[in-house]
Amino acid sequence: MNNKLDRFLKKALDKMFTYAGFDSFNEQFTKENEDWYNKKTWSEDQSNEFKSWFISEGQKDLKLTKKAMEKEYSWFYLKWGWKTL
Numbered sequence: 001m002n003n004k005l006d007r008f009l010k011k012a013l014d015k016m017f018t019y020a021g022f023d024s025f026n027e028q029f030t031k032e033n034e035d036w037y038n039k040k041t042w043s044e045d046q047s048n049e050f051k052s053w054f055i056s057e058g059q060k061d062l063k064l065t066k067k068a069m070e071k072e073y074s075w076f077y078l079k080w081g082w083k084t085l
Helices: 004-018 027-032 044-062 066-080
Strands: none
Touching: 004 044, 004 066, 044 066
């Protein structure tokens, strides 16, 4: 990972995986489960908490506006977000 976005995505995945009971991003889990993002769930409150964290941290790390980070979150969640109960 050699740029700010890659580092931030790793940081975000590490954080997201903690909501599903992992210590951080678990590469083995993702390799064993092609649709790994459908294998775990989180509550709506956890999802909202992570979204707030994602936007706030992204603004700091990537120097993007809140609106830009909301758009980035939408893409991130669409691609990798846990199922919400």
